[in-house]
Amino acid sequence: MRYYYQLLPDQQLLLKAAVLPAAEALPYWQAYRQARGVGRFSPTDQSLLPRLFDPVDWESQRLMPLIYRNLEPTGDALVPHLRGIYRYTWMKNQRHLLKMQQVVRVFNEAGIESMMLKGIPLTLHYYADAGVRMMGDLDVMVPFEQATQAIACIQRPPLNLRVSQYETRHRDTIHAMHGWDADKIDVDLHWHLLSQHAYPSADAPFWNNRQTITLPDSTPAYMLSATHQLFHVLAHGSPLFHATTTPILRWIPDSLAVCRRADPTIDWTELAELARQYGLTAPIQLGLRLLTDEFGLALPDSVHRWLHDARPSATEQTYYSLLPVKSSNMLSKAYRYIRKQQLAYNLFRKGKPGPSQIRWMYKQARMRYDWKNHDLPYDV
Amino acid sequence: MSFPVYRTNTPAVVGEFFDNEVILVNMSMGHYYSLRDTAATIWQGLDAGLSTEALVQRLVDSYTVEAAEAEAAVLTFLEQLVRQHLVVLTDQPLATKSLDTPSARRPYTHPLLETYTDMQDLLALDPIHDVDPQQGWPIQK
Numbered sequence: 001m002r003y004y005y006q007l008l009p010d011q012q013l014l015l016k017a018a019v020l021p022a023a024e025a026l027p028y029w030q031a032y033r034q035a036r037g038v039g040r041f042s043p044t045d046q047s048l049l050p051r052l053f054d055p056v057d058w059e060s061q062r063l064m065p066l067i068y069r070n071l072e073p074t075g076d077a078l079v080p081h082l083r084g085i086y087r088y089t090w091m092k093n094q095r096h097l098l099k100m101q102q103v104v105r106v107f108n109e110a111g112i113e114s115m116m117l118k119g120i121p122l123t124l125h126y127y128a129d130a131g132v133r134m135m136g137d138l139d140v141m142v143p144f145e146q147a148t149q150a151i152a153c154i155q156r157p158p159l160n161l162r163v164s165q166y167e168t169r170h171r172d173t174i175h176a177m178h179g180w181d182a183d184k185i186d187v188d189l190h191w192h193l194l195s196q197h198a199y200p201s202a203d204a205p206f207w208n209n210r211q212t213i214t215l216p217d218s219t220p221a222y223m224l225s226a227t228h229q230l231f232h233v234l235a236h237g238s239p240l241f242h243a244t245t246t247p248i249l250r251w252i253p254d255s256l257a258v259c260r261r262a263d264p265t266i267d268w269t270e271l272a273e274l275a276r277q278y279g280l281t282a283p284i285q286l287g288l289r290l291l292t293d294e295f296g297l298a299l300p301d302s303v304h305r306w307l308h309d310a311r312p313s314a315t316e317q318t319y320y321s322l323l324p325v326k327s328s329n330m331l332s333k334a335y336r337y338i339r340k341q342q343l344a345y346n347l348f349r350k351g352k353p354g355p356s357q358i359r360w361m362y363k364q365a366r367m368r369y370d371w372k373n374h375d376l377p378y379d380v
Numbered sequence: 381m382s383f384p385v386y387r388t389n390t391p392a393v394v395g396e397f398f399d400n401e402v403i404l405v406n407m408s409m410g411h412y413y414s415l416r417d418t419a420a421t422i423w424q425g426l427d428a429g430l431s432t433e434a435l436v437q438r439l440v441d442s443y444t445v446e447a448a449e450a451e452a453a454v455l456t457f458l459e460q461l462v463r464q465h466l467v468v469l470t471d472q473p474l475a476t477k478s479l480d481t482p483s484a485r486r487p488y489t490h491p492l493l494e495t496y497t498d499m500q501d502l503l504a505l506d507p508i509h510d511v512d513p514q515q516g517w518p519i520q521k
Contacts, residue, residue: 046521048513061508072399080399084516087403088507090396091412091499091518094405097394131396183500217391 005239005290010035010056011249012294018066019253019295026074029067033078041078048081059249065089066132066253090131093123097130097216099185100138104221106159107142112150114222115141115210117190117232121223125213126257133250137186139176143207144200147171147191154179154189161187166374173363174198178376193224193232196348197278205274226262230255231274231284238283243324255291268303272310279347281312282320319343341365383432386458386467387474388423393466397424406465410499412518413466418443419491422457426467429474432458438479443488457491464495 007015010032017029033039036051053061068082100120107114119135127133142150151171154161161179171177175192192198193206209225224232237251259266275284285307291297292304299307312320322340327333341361349360388395395404402420404413415423421442425435432454439450461467496502496518507517 043514046513049508049511049516053508069398081513081516083399083401084511084519085507086398087414088503088517090403091405092503094394094407095499095503098407129396130394131398216394 005247005286007249007290007294011060011247014056014060014063014067015249015252016295018063018070019256020070022070022074025067025070026076029071029076029079038078043077043081049084052078052081057246059246062134062250063253065134069129069132086131089134093119093130093133093135095183095185096120096135096138097123099181099187100140101215101217101219103138103140103154103159103187104215105219106153107140107150108219110149110153112146112153113143113207114150115207116213116221116223117141117193118236121213121229122233122254122257124215125223126229126254126261128261133253137178137188139188139190141176141190141193141203141206144191144203147189150189150191151177154187159187164374164376166370166376169370170363170367173367180377184377194235194278196280196344197352199349199352199354201353226258226265227267227270228274229262230258230266231271231280233258234284234287235278235280238280238287240283240286240320240323251287252291252295255287256295256297259291259297268300268306272303272306276310279313279316279319281310282316285310285312313347315343315347319347383455385431385470385474386426386462387429387470387472388426389465389468395423395427397427404466405499409465410497411464412496412499412502413464414494414496416492416494417486417489418453419457419493422454422491424479426461428477428479430476430479431474438482442482442485444485445488449488453491457493460493464493 013028013032013035017025017032019025020028036055038048038051041048053064064082065086068079068086071079097120100116104114104116117139119133120138123130123133123135151163153159155163159181161181163177163179167174167177175195175198176188176190179187179189181187193203206224206228209228210222211225213221213223215221223229233251233254237248237254239247242248271284275281288297288299288303289307292299319340322336322343325336327336338361341364342357345357345360354360355363392408393404393406395402397420400417400420402415402423404415404423405411418439421439422435425438430438436447436451436454439445439454440447458467502518505511505518505520510521511517512519512521
């Protein structure tokens with residue numbers, strides 16, 4: 001079974017305007033302008049920015065700063081009007097960066113190992129531009145063995161982050177928890193990389209191959225290796241996991257940024273092996289196919305062969321085919337939920353340290369049941 | 381006469397160059413700054429490690445301005461940057477990054493430091509609906 005994903009027409013236009021080389025990208029931006037009725041426009045029209053932004057989903061809106069930077073040299077008359085959203089993104093990201101520096105410094109001083117995930121390392125190392133990728137939060141991972149120490153540490157001065165009782169209660173079932181400060185900056189503390197793989201030893205390859213990076217204030221820090229960064233971006237953003245919610249688009253420019261910056265150092269054999277080991281062959285293959293088919297990502301022949309020949313396991317195929325299915329009938333909904341949890345256990349948890357299948361499924365159900373009374377200041 | 385030498389106040393101040401503008405933020409003060417045209421050129425020179433004399437010369441090479449006016453403008457602008465803690469005096473030799481040679485002299489405008497002092501208020505401003513359609517954030521409608 002092969003998995004494909006169809007982007008919406010507006011998403012396609014904006015993504016291509018954002019990530020293709022400027023000359024190739026410009027016609028897609030111009031097509032988007034036409035579709036929004038701003039092929040011709042008055043620069044002082046008060047509705048100009050709302051007409052560009054409002055008709056599309058939040059994920060598409062998030063592409064605008066990258067479109068600005070990509071198309072800045074083309075001389076397109078509308079592009080300078082995106083400069084404000086670039087400035088805004090840059091400014092917000094500076095606040096995030098400042099907070100991340102503080103978090104890493106505090107962990108370093110407390111003897112807690114840490115590794116930055118997602119937005120900050122992507123921004124600093126792969127995009128090398130603080131204004132192109134909007135960040136909603138910060139993500140930092142600590143070793144599972146130091147999670148208790150780290151959770152206590154983030155709640156003490158100088159960080160003083162608040163955490164939720166709900167996530168604290170379900171700590172041994174989840175892979176990460178939210179912490180937020182007085183300015184509502186959200187710092188997500190991970191003790192596992194992937195939500196599906198929340199058990200001791202799940203992250204050994206990622207810690208073993210972590211890469212050093214120096215933050216702008218000279219704080220030494222770590223991030224995932226290029227191969228693991230790509231693996232994480234593809235797995236975390238996969239449309240297969242977001243089939244019933246708003247699709248995430250940022251994994252597309254993120255993956256391309258990683259591949260363009262780190263191409264020679266990506267170990268494609270390891271990527272394929274990780275995908276198999278972690279039950280993520282279908283999401284990883286789907287992502288790479290979309291990147292090659294729609295965005296011209298050049299892959300080695302061996303990867304093309306893997307995409308063509310390697311099939312996800314039967315359990316994977318059944319699991320991922322069930323994810324997008326919704327039902328209004330309570331009985332079939334309950335059946336599908338239990339079936340999905342059984343498959344998830346077999347795919348991600350079987351043979352791993354942790355609770356028995358029945359106990360694990362009970363914990364998942366309990367967490368879902370308790371969600372209606374959660375005390376997080378936002379929906380996640 | 382030789383002038384004092386300044387360096388950008390990194391890492392307390394961070395900035396980004398794009399098009400004909402530099403944006404800066406001083407996180408400890410919570411201030412945001414925009415520098416355009418001549419102001420951006422001066423900052424770019426400071427970032428590259430140019431001496432004050434070299435900054436003046438770069439302004440003369442890049443814009444239609446006489447040396448005396450450029451010198452006065454650079455010195456006044458540096459004073460503003462010092463007051464905002466964006467640059468600091470240094471007695472260390474500066475490492476210089478290479479800069480593009482100006483291709484042609486552009487019309488001169490006096491260097492301006494646009495200062496926005498309340499970061500929380502700025503970030504609360506809706507960057508799509510509450511801003512000037514030409515300038516964009518942080519210029520309010």
